[in-house]
Amino acid sequence: MPTIALIHVAKATRLPMRSVATVEAEAGRGIVGDRYHGTRHRHVTVQSLTALVEAAQVLGREVPPELTRRNLTLSDGVVPREPGSLLRIGDVLLEVVRVAAPCKLLDDTIGAGAQEALRRRGGSVCRVLESGVLTVGDAVSVEVAAADGS
Numbered sequence: 001m002p003t004i005a006l007i008h009v010a011k012a013t014r015l016p017m018r019s020v021a022t023v024e025a026e027a028g029r030g031i032v033g034d035r036y037h038g039t040r041h042r043h044v045t046v047q048s049l050t051a052l053v054e055a056a057q058v059l060g061r062e063v064p065p066e067l068t069r070r071n072l073t074l075s076d077g078v079v080p081r082e083p084g085s086l087l088r089i090g091d092v093l094l095e096v097v098r099v100a101a102p103c104k105l106l107d108d109t110i111g112a113g114a115q116e117a118l119r120r121r122g123g124s125v126c127r128v129l130e131s132g133v134l135t136v137g138d139a140v141s142v143e144v145a146a147a148d149g150s
Contacts, residue, residue, distance in 0.1 A: 003139050004074065004089065004136050004140065005049055005074060005136065006065050006066075006073040006136065007019065007071065007073075007135075008020070009023060009071060010034065010035050010069070021135060022133055022136070024131075025094075025128045025131060025132060026128060028043075030127075030128055031128075041125065042127075043094075043128045044072060044126045044127075045100050045123055046073075046094070046100075046123050047074070047079060047122065047123030048123065049073055049075055050078065051078070051118075051121035052073070054121055059113050063110055063117070063118070067110050068102070068110075068122065070100065080142055080144045081096065085143060085145045086129075086143040089138050089140050089141075090133065090135075091130060091133070092128065092133070093128070094126035094128060095126055096124045097124075097126060099122065099125070101122060102114070102118035
């Protein structure tokens with residue numbers, strides 16, 4: 001079962017991500033203290049160390065998790081991409097809204113080719129359905145949405 005390996009937040013869009021051990025996730029609002037807190041759907045972004053290792057192999061150099069600007073990095077496995085998929089982490093329930101498409105700025109921060117290396121490996125954007133505290137080491141269970149949307 002995957003766990004939360006890393007948590008990163010930034011108070012504003014252009015500020016560097018900082019590593020924290022725990023955060024509060026509010027239903028309908030997102031991570032308290034993060035730049036996207038209070039937005040409509042982009043509450044929490046989730047990626048996997050497995051995908052970052054794959055991206056590093058494609059890129060030919062390390063992909064530092066904080067430079068991808070995702071909030072949660074899971075220890076292993078595949079982050080669901082299908083809208084409606086659910087991630088249960090303690091009391092917190094996250095719903096996948098969409099794929100977190102990597103942007104061109106990654107080529108500037110990580111290096112040329114980073115955006116392409118992270119394509120289909122960039123994780124997912126989620127909304128918080130149920131509030132609670134997220135802590136490094138918390139177990140993550142995944143329920144993937146059916147292809148027909150049920």
